[in-house]
Amino acid sequence: MTAPENFEADVAAIGRASAVPSILEVVCQSTGMGFAAVARVTADRWIACAVRDNIGFGLAPGDELRVETTICDEIRQSSQAVVISHVAESADYRHHNTPALYGFQSYISVPIFRRDGALFGTLCAIDPLPAPLDDPKILGMFRLFAELIAAQLDLDDRLADSEASLVNERRIAALREQFIAVLGHDLRNPLASIDAGTRILQRGPDAEKALSITMMMQKSVRRMAGLIDNVLDFARGRLGGGFAIERRGGMIQPALEQVIAELRLSFPDRTIDTAFSLEAPVNCDPGRIAQLFSNLLVNALKHGSPDSPVKVSGSLHDDMLDLSVSNSGEDIPQETLGRLFEPFSRSEFALYKQGLGLGLYIASEIAVAHGGQMTASSSGGETRFTFVMPLKQPMNL
Amino acid sequence: MCHVLIIEDDPLVALHLQMLFKEHGATSVAIAETESEAIQAASANPPAVITSDISLRQGSGPVAVQAIHERHGAIPVIFITAMPEACPSCGPHERLFGKPIDETAVAQAFRELLSA
Numbered sequence: 001m002t003a004p005e006n007f008e009a010d011v012a013a014i015g016r017a018s019a020v021p022s023i024l025e026v027v028c029q030s031t032g033m034g035f036a037a038v039a040r041v042t043a044d045r046w047i048a049c050a051v052r053d054n055i056g057f058g059l060a061p062g063d064e065l066r067v068e069t070t071i072c073d074e075i076r077q078s079s080q081a082v083v084i085s086h087v088a089e090s091a092d093y094r095h096h097n098t099p100a101l102y103g104f105q106s107y108i109s110v111p112i113f114r115r116d117g118a119l120f121g122t123l124c125a126i127d128p129l130p131a132p133l134d135d136p137k138i139l140g141m142f143r144l145f146a147e148l149i150a151a152q153l154d155l156d157d158r159l160a161d162s163e164a165s166l167v168n169e170r171r172i173a174a175l176r177e178q179f180i181a182v183l184g185h186d187l188r189n190p191l192a193s194i195d196a197g198t199r200i201l202q203r204g205p206d207a208e209k210a211l212s213i214t215m216m217m218q219k220s221v222r223r224m225a226g227l228i229d230n231v232l233d234f235a236r237g238r239l240g241g242g243f244a245i246e247r248r249g250g251m252i253q254p255a256l257e258q259v260i261a262e263l264r265l266s267f268p269d270r271t272i273d274t275a276f277s278l279e280a281p282v283n284c285d286p287g288r289i290a291q292l293f294s295n296l297l298v299n300a301l302k303h304g305s306p307d308s309p310v311k312v313s314g315s316l317h318d319d320m321l322d323l324s325v326s327n328s329g330e331d332i333p334q335e336t337l338g339r340l341f342e343p344f345s346r347s348e349f350a351l352y353k354q355g356l357g358l359g360l361y362i363a364s365e366i367a368v369a370h371g372g373q374m375t376a377s378s379s380g381g382e383t384r385f386t387f388v389m390p391l392k393q394p395m396n397l
Numbered sequence: 398m399c400h401v402l403i404i405e406d407d408p409l410v411a412l413h414l415q416m417l418f419k420e421h422g423a424t425s426v427a428i429a430e431t432e433s434e435a436i437q438a439a440s441a442n443p444p445a446v447i448t449s450d451i452s453l454r455q456g457s458g459p460v461a462v463q464a465i466h467e468r469h470g471a472i473p474v475i476f477i478t479a480m481p482e483a484c485p486s487c488g489p490h491e492r493l494f495g496k497p498i499d500e501t502a503v504a505q506a507f508r509e510l511l512s513a
Contacts, residue, residue, distance in 0.1 A: 188480075192496030193409045196410040196497070200412055217409065
């Protein structure tokens with residue numbers, strides 16, 4: 001089976017080929033025939049893409065003929081041109097259904113092949129009267145025009161590809177700029193906080209105040225340390241030798257429960273519902289799995305609606321480890337969902353308050369390093385992130 | 398009398414600025430952590446000088462400053478932000494500093510704006 005056909009795009013592409021109207025005009029003039037067309041032909045469709053109709057045949061671009069009633073269908077199957085100067089005198093075609101159905105006496109049609117060898121359709125012409133098509137120059141001209149049309153279509157495709165990759169490059173460049181800005185902001189802020197703390201301590205506050213100052217400073221140190229860890233993981237994944245994991249193996253539930261306990265302290269107003277059944281050891285890097293889980297949970301706590309619980313579950317079944325974190329809230333659009341695991345994705349739609357947008361990217365890298373996968377779904381007011389990994393690793397990993 | 402409004406959502410930075418300004422002539426200081434708190438605080442006690450962060454936990458420092466200016470006139474402002482690169486150039490009664498804070502430079506700007 002071929003890829004699904006986009007006929008509107010084909011009609012539009014032929015419409016953009018500026019040489020096609022002139023080609024059809026030259027075809028009609030040099031053969032004396034009244035109707036010429038470029039048609040898209042597939043196994044089950046015949047669609048006119050461009051038409052020159054001097055005889056009121058009645059087809060316009062976008063119009064369709066039943067493909068089995070056309071000779072183009074035979075050309076599609078044989079890949080050969082068909083030339084009939086005079087139907088009534090042609091041994092092959094005088095009893096054929098098609099000339100009778102459409103009322104023509106002369107007919108010429110040559111296939112248009114794309115660069116990859118696929119048949120696009122035909123360049124064809126008909127007329128109710130016979131036409132002098134036996135001259136080999138006529139067929140030569142049709143072949144040349146068919147190649148020209150194919151070359152135009154290929155060029156059109158390549159242009160569309162370049163435009164798409166340019167748009168993507170620009171998007172990534174903009175995100176990179178944003179990332180650098182957010183990185184500067186997020187690193188300088190806790191540093192400024194620690195610096196302010198030292199300046200206050202230099203002024204010799206009383207012991208109780210000094211204690212609360214140092215506790216706030218430590219909070220900023222943890223913020224910075226976490227950020228630096230993320231940036232290092234990102235740099236290793238992107239610039240270094242890939243994401244390193246150490247499969248020490250072991251029970252992972254205690255590590256996950258510790259993550260939840262820590263985050264409950266950071267988000268005291270939020271409810272986290274847990275459903276774990278992870279009674280067997282897992283051949284994984286438990287620290288990295290805890291980091292993955294923490295990134296998913298922080299993401300859900302930050303972006304989920306604050307009055308609904310965040311639900312986490314983990315289970316071992318069918319030789320798979322399955323961890324999922326879900327939150328209520330506005331659905332994430334499908335096109336955004338597909339980019340969530342790319343670096344910087346979050347910062348794309350909310351700059352300052354969301355951090356660097358590396359959490360989900362790092363979670364995804366950890367998943368891949370374990371031979372597993374991260375997926376995201378969002379519908380009906382629930383967004384869910386799921387990590388699955390096979391419990392049995394292939395020997396060569 | 399010299400009242401100063403500090404718009405800053407980091408408690409350590411706010412406390413440090415409070416100490417610094419008191420050492421350099423402030424007689425009273427109000428600290429606001431959000432845009433709406435800042436506007437409210439300025440109405441309750443219009444300041445002689447404002448210092449403001451750019452991005453706040455809720456709202457924006459410059460938006461708060463603009464609202465305060467509309468109500469209380471062109472009070473001099475010191476913007477203090479972790480991203481000074483992203484800020485437009487300053488007017489005559491505005492100064493812009495990056496974080497971490499350069500005490501000497503901020504104190505000098507504070508004194509200049511007070512005496513202007």
